[in-house]
Amino acid sequence: MQRFEEISLSVRNRDAGRCRRCEEAEGDVRLSVHHLVPDSRVPDEYDAHLPVNLVSLCRSCHSELESRSLDAQLRILDLADREELMLSEAERNALNMRLNEVGPDELTVKAISKVESMKFIGQDFTDDDSQRGLSEF
Template sequence: MPNDDGQDRGERFEQIALAVRNRDAGRCQRCEQPEGDDRLSVHHLVPDTNVPEGFDAHLPVNLVTLCRSCHAEMEAKTIEGQLRKLQIEDKTDLLLTQQERERLNDRLDDIGPDILNTKHVSEEEAKEFLDHDFDLGGTQVDLTDFQ
């Protein structure tokens, strides 16, 4: 299903986006608008294009639920600015619970192989992503700096 930008990231991303919306209680994480007739967006904190090979840009720890207007506002901000606006002080708040991860991985098993390297979502991979330094325009940004 195409996202707000008209991109189709595949069924795997759709299942991960559903898990993120559930983790975020179906509300925009900035203004708390609930999902209604307009589906909420799932936003990448670190843009796909800035995630190095070997990492999965679509891990739930890199995604937050936002309404369209908040999503547009976050696109122009640094990771630090986004997390501050979203009032995310503890990066582990972005992790799925074990039960949420198991349900997601069961749904991923049902859809079969996808074009991405990583089929399942693991806690270890999520923590490794959070600890990685991302080079965004020459500035090293580490998600662990935002606790």
């Protein structure tokens, strides 16, 4: 759990403390950190908690995006290039230092690497029809 908290903090910082959709600033209510590809759809060889799979959203936008396909989410968020979600080298190094200090959550604490992030972006997480809403067409 601590690992995800550290990654979430980095994602909210990367997104400048604003909702990626409506740009509402984080205030008394903390922004949600949303998985573009849900944990359940990410194969075991990938890390669903990579920052390239996470965006900061206010509660309202989070609810709206939750059941959408990946393609629909990317359109709504105007994310033509998911590399925008990559942490800078300095951000990645700072996060990895914090993760190292936290120690293992479950089995291991993996560092967040640029190579792993690029592989995740290149992976085809084909959406099935059960995640598509009529409002997407």
